[in-house]
Amino acid sequence: MHPYLLPNISSSLLLIILTIFLFHVPNSLSVDDELYLDCSQSFECSNVESIGYPFWGSNRPEYCGFPDFKLNCSGDAPSISIQEQEFRVLSINQSESSLTVARVDYWNNVCPGSLTNTTTIENSSSRVLQYASDVQQLLLFYACPPLNISLPSQLTGQFDCTINSTTDSINYYVTEDLTGFGIFNISSTFGTCNTAVTVRVTQSAASNLALNTSKENLGAAMDSGYKLMWDASNNLCEQCQGSAGQCGYNTSSREFICYCKDGPNPSNCGGSSSSSIPLGWVIGAFVTVVLIAGCICILRNRDISRKRILVFFKKDERDEFDIDAFIRNHGSLSPKRYHYSDLKKMTNSFKDQIGKGGYGTVYKGKLTNGLVVAVKVLSESKGNGEDFINEVASIGSTSHVNIVTLVGFCYEGEKRALIYDYMPNGSLDKFIHYKQGSSDESCRLEWKTLSDIAVGIARGLEYLHRGCNTRILHFDIKPQNILLDKDFCPKISDFGLAKLCMMKESIVSMLGTRGTAGYIAPEVFSRNFGGVSHKSDVYSYGMLVLEMVGARKNLDSEVSHTSEMFPHYIYKDIELEKNEIIFGEITEEAESKIARKMVLISLGCIQTLPSDRPSMSKVVEMLEGPLHYVPIPPKPLLFSEEESAPMSQPSETG
Numbered sequence: 001m002h003p004y005l006l007p008n009i010s011s012s013l014l015l016i017i018l019t020i021f022l023f024h025v026p027n028s029l030s031v032d033d034e035l036y037l038d039c040s041q042s043f044e045c046s047n048v049e050s051i052g053y054p055f056w057g058s059n060r061p062e063y064c065g066f067p068d069f070k071l072n073c074s075g076d077a078p079s080i081s082i083q084e085q086e087f088r089v090l091s092i093n094q095s096e097s098s099l100t101v102a103r104v105d106y107w108n109n110v111c112p113g114s115l116t117n118t119t120t121i122e123n124s125s126s127r128v129l130q131y132a133s134d135v136q137q138l139l140l141f142y143a144c145p146p147l148n149i150s151l152p153s154q155l156t157g158q159f160d161c162t163i164n165s166t167t168d169s170i171n172y173y174v175t176e177d178l179t180g181f182g183i184f185n186i187s188s189t190f191g192t193c194n195t196a197v198t199v200r201v202t203q204s205a206a207s208n209l210a211l212n213t214s215k216e217n218l219g220a221a222m223d224s225g226y227k228l229m230w231d232a233s234n235n236l237c238e239q240c241q242g243s244a245g246q247c248g249y250n251t252s253s254r255e256f257i258c259y260c261k262d263g264p265n266p267s268n269c270g271g272s273s274s275s276s277i278p279l280g281w282v283i284g285a286f287v288t289v290v291l292i293a294g295c296i297c298i299l300r301n302r303d304i305s306r307k308r309i310l311v312f313f314k315k316d317e318r319d320e321f322d323i324d325a326f327i328r329n330h331g332s333l334s335p336k337r338y339h340y341s342d343l344k345k346m347t348n349s350f351k352d353q354i355g356k357g358g359y360g361t362v363y364k365g366k367l368t369n370g371l372v373v374a375v376k377v378l379s380e381s382k383g384n385g386e387d388f389i390n391e392v393a394s395i396g397s398t399s400h401v402n403i404v405t406l407v408g409f410c411y412e413g414e415k416r417a418l419i420y421d422y423m424p425n426g427s428l429d430k431f432i433h434y435k436q437g438s439s440d441e442s443c444r445l446e447w448k449t450l451s452d453i454a455v456g457i458a459r460g461l462e463y464l465h466r467g468c469n470t471r472i473l474h475f476d477i478k479p480q481n482i483l484l485d486k487d488f489c490p491k492i493s494d495f496g497l498a499k500l501c502m503m504k505e506s507i508v509s510m511l512g513t514r515g516t517a518g519y520i521a522p523e524v525f526s527r528n529f530g531g532v533s534h535k536s537d538v539y540s541y542g543m544l545v546l547e548m549v550g551a552r553k554n555l556d557s558e559v560s561h562t563s564e565m566f567p568h569y570i571y572k573d574i575e576l577e578k579n580e581i582i583f584g585e586i587t588e589e590a591e592s593k594i595a596r597k598m599v600l601i602s603l604g605c606i607q608t609l610p611s612d613r614p615s616m617s618k619v620v621e622m623l624e625g626p627l628h629y630v631p632i633p634p635k636p637l638l639f640s641e642e643e644s645a646p647m648s649q650p651s652e653t654g
Contacts, residue, residue, distance in 0.1 A: 036246055036263075038061060045057060045058050051071070052094055054237075056069065057071035062249065062251055067249065071089065078092075088104050090224075090225045097230050098228065099228055100227050102226075110222065115142060129228045130229050134202050138209075138221070140196070141174070141190045143195060144192065144193035145169075145193075156172055156175070173209075202227075205222075211528050212528060214611060216531060236256045236268075239268045240265075242268070245258040245265065335392065335407060338408050339410065343365070347363040350377070357480075359376070359379065361377050364422065377415075377416075392406065394472050394498040395493075395495045400463040400467065403460050423483035427479060428482040428490065450598070454548065457490050457492065461537055461541060465616055470500045473534055519539075520536075529609060534615075537616070543602075545605070546606070548598070549602070597630055600630045600632060
């Protein structure tokens with residue numbers, strides 16, 4: 001409670017009494033039916049919120065839902081059983097009367113131990129569920145011999161599975177009914193396969209499979225789920241809700257029931273309970289008005305401004321609840337929270353500015369214990385602070401030598417700031433972008449130092465992908481977000497675009513595009529290239545290291561140093577086995593090996609398909625191993641010789 005609102009104890013007591021009457025008096029005098037109140041509240045199940053009728057489960061009793069709509073909330077996502085088969089509930093749309101589901105046994109796994117067909121909704125006991133219009137079948141055939149006939153590539157895909165501890169058998173999936181073409185017959189073509197399974201996907205997912213028949217895309221198609229609709233029109237629930245009632249289920253008679261404020265009713269509330277106001281509410285409202293009026297009079301007599309009173313009553317409880325919940329959940333692991341007045345003290349009223357960008361301004365400061373810090377004051381505060389809390393939660397839960405340390409944060413309405421350990425050498429970009437003869441040339445780094453920085457960044461990403469309890473995908477790896485301490489040890493920073501996911505999740509769902517042009521993986525802006533995953537960070541890392549290597553060449557002021565230009569002429573050097581462009585300035589054999597290793601590994605990281613890229617663990621292994629163990633990767637599909645300009649005539653767009 002804010003101190004300037006309560007000048008003495010008597011005012012505090014008055015506000016306490018006011019709070020008691022506001023929340024206790026109306027509820028204690030109200031005569032609303034208990035079942036009505038129970039079923040009026042929506043509930044939360046795992047990661048899905050605001051769930052209502054016909055669903056029940058968790059803390060929502062059975063009489064508030066429909067029998068076949070019980071949700072299991074014990075996992076990381078809700079699940080529902082249909083004909084004794086478990087489905088993972090990805091989302092629920094109450095207004096659309098739909099839920100999106102995916103098979104539990106096929107979640108993140110196209111090769112489950114037990115192979116069973118998807119339940120046919122038409123035969124389900126629920127009788128109120130039906131497929132959405134865009135749902136179609138997908139046929140999976142396991143343990144097949146090699147086909148003696150060629151199938152159209154856009155209609156079928158081949159994938160590998162370990163069947164009975166061996167991988168000798170062949171597995172296929174079919175995106176359409178081939179019998180419709182008049183030249184193939186499924187039963188004869190795949191009749192010798194050991195097992196056939198029917199699953200369901202959306203038409204858009206099936207279309208993507210026709211473009212990309214990889215095993216990863218098959219898994220992504222099934223993991224994206226499909227919609228089931230329940231019939232919410234022309235039924236008793238619609239009548240019940242229209243009469244201000246709550247839909248429910250009589251577990252004794254096994255029939256629908258409508259819970260009203262004055263008690264249950266077979267179909268609707270008849271308008272009686274909705275047209276009258278309980279006496280308790282009238283008395284409570286009267287007492288509340290009197291108390292508020294008395295409180296305002298007392299506060300006015302003590303020269304408390306009307307503006308401050310409004311601030312108290314208009315306090316954004318949602319923002320305060322979010323931040324308090326975060327601190328409670330993270331406990332001692334959460335960074336320290338500072339007030340805005342503390343920021344002014346530690347930065348000497350924001351005197352020493354050390355950086356500025358679209359995100360805000362960075363100031364140098366010092367804590368009371370003498371620790372020098374960097375204070376990033378954000379310039380834009382959007383929404384209720386979820387993006388800000390996302391960054392605090394992401395970086396606040398990490399502890400690694402190559403991840404920047406978040407000392408604390410400030411969160412007061414629209415005033416938000418992040419407090420980091422101070423990095424004396426600033427960001428990596430100033431050390432790799434310089435011109436010959438300029439004062440910046442003193443920032444030039446040795447090849448051994450560049451290699452150590454590349455290893456450090458790779459270890460930081462490996463930790464984010466595998467070392468945390470929750471996998472963290474950064475989505476904005478670039479030189480500006482790599483900070484260097486006094487010993488040039490790299491620290492990954494700026495987690496504003498980061499996304500958290502469970503360790504076992506290989507593909508994540510994401511709306512829109514995240515990242516910086518030149519470093520964004522192809523699948524992030526077009527799902528036709530595959531699912532978005534930790535391999536998207538691998539791509540950004542590859543482009544970053546290519547820029548570290550390529551920018552060592554003294555670039556002319558009129559030549560763009562964006563990373564898109566590098567793969568073309570680097571591949572030309574590798575293919576011709578020359579060291580004229582990138583490595584021309586290197587005279588030492590040891591440095592040449594370092595540079596060549598960094599280039600080869602980077603080219604492997606920027607492969608167009610995510611499945612062709614190495615993991616960050618493999619990247620670290622190759623960086624620390626000998627050069628002859630690093631393979632020469634194929635040229636990425638996105639970079640063709642036709643699109644690149646000759647080095648003698650650099651492209652103005654990079």
